[in-house]
Amino acid sequence: MPIIHMTIPPLPHYIIGGYTLAPAGRKHPSRRNIEVFDLLVVTRGCLYIGEEEQHYEVSGGHALILRPDAYHYATRACQEQTSYYWIHFQTTGQWGLSEEAIAEERVVGTKELIEKAKERVLSSSFYTTQTFTKQLPQFTKLLQPSKMESLLNQLVLLNMNDHIPSVKWKQQLAFQEVIEHLSASMETQGPTPSALCAEQAASYLREHYRDNITAQELGESINFHPVYIARCMQKEFGCAPFDYLMRFRIERAKLLLLQTDLAVARIGEEVGFNHAAYFASCFAKYEGISPRKYRQRFSHG
Structure with a gap:
């Protein structure tokens, strides 16, 4: 499997990205030498893509990086509704391609490290x-x-607000985490039990975010004790299951506020809040601004 090698620094940098919901029958566009890397991450369905002579079936939970110097094309249309994220990025440093990973440098002893440090000084x-x-x-x-x-x-x-320098900085920081996740997927030992538990819990919460989910229901759904789930999610995501669920609901609400004309109360219902006042309170807690003002700030931005 091809491995892309990048010399760092400079860091690979994020340019632009988006989310696409492709109906059955749609094909990914064919392009040649687009001069940027194109990262595709499929969440549902499958993209059928070729790059030069290599063909890929990119199904849910998979990622593909299309090269900036190659010809890529659709090998067939989507067979079902397919959702995916696309990210254009680039590096001004050197990069290359190989068929296998380069072995990591051997671990050196303390004495050798000290000698190397002296040489550098x-x-x-x-x-x-x-x-x-x-x-x-x-x-x-x-x-x-x-x-x-x-x-x-x-x-x-x-x-939505990438004209603000501080937002551009946040984008680059988030993108470096994306790069790290891609790199980590090469690890042969696979995810830890903690990561597997946290991932299963997160997937369940994202799939059922409109429902009233209890800790017991979550535990029964993935066959782990609620306390263990909470510990794993805190380790892997930095928050408890309920906090993860709330954050996801707020993120979905932000998309609806910016992309639809639905009433604020209706948006609250769409993302799992039974009461408009509670939705507004939670939104303000996480975003520091009310849902209505969040929508107004963007529409007048």
């Missing part, structure tokens, strides 16, 4: 930039699809 290159290689699989099954989807959704939402 004495050499004229002490203050020069030290580069290294980042390896990315061109096509991979993601270790934590829900975590990747959260990051990509964050990037798409940040597009």
Whole structure:
């Protein structure tokens, strides 16, 4: 499987991205030498894509990076409704392609590390930039699809205000996490039990976010004790299951506020809130602004 190698620094940088819901029968566009990398992450359905002589079936939970210097095309139309994120990115550093990963440098002992440090101090290159290689699989099954989807959704939402320098900075930080997740999917040992539990819980919460979910129901659905689930999600996502669910509901609400004309109360219902006042309170807690003002700020921006 092709591996993309990038010399870092400079860091690969995010350019633009989006979310597409393709109906059955639609094909991915054919393009040649687009001069940027095109990352495709499918959440549901399947994209059928070729690049030069290589053909890929990119199904839910998989990612494909299309090269900037190659010809890519649809090998067939979507057979079902297919949802996916697309990200254009680039690097101004060197990059290349190989059929297998490069072995990591062997771990050196403490004594050798000290000697190398002394050499650097004495050499004229002490203050020069030290580069290294980042390896990315061109096509991979993601270790934590829900975590990747959260990051990509964050990037798409940040597009709304990317004329603000601080927002552009947040985009680049989020994108570096995307790169790290792609790189991590090359790990041969696979996800840890903690990561597997957290991923299953996150997937269930995202699928049933409109419902009133209890800790017991979540535990029964994925066959783990609620306390263990909470511990795993705190470790992998940095928050408890209920907080993860609330954050996801708020993210969905933000999309509806920006992309539809639905009333605020109706949007609250759509994302799992039974009472408009509670929705407004939770939204303000997480975003620091009411749903109505969030919509107004963007529409008048």
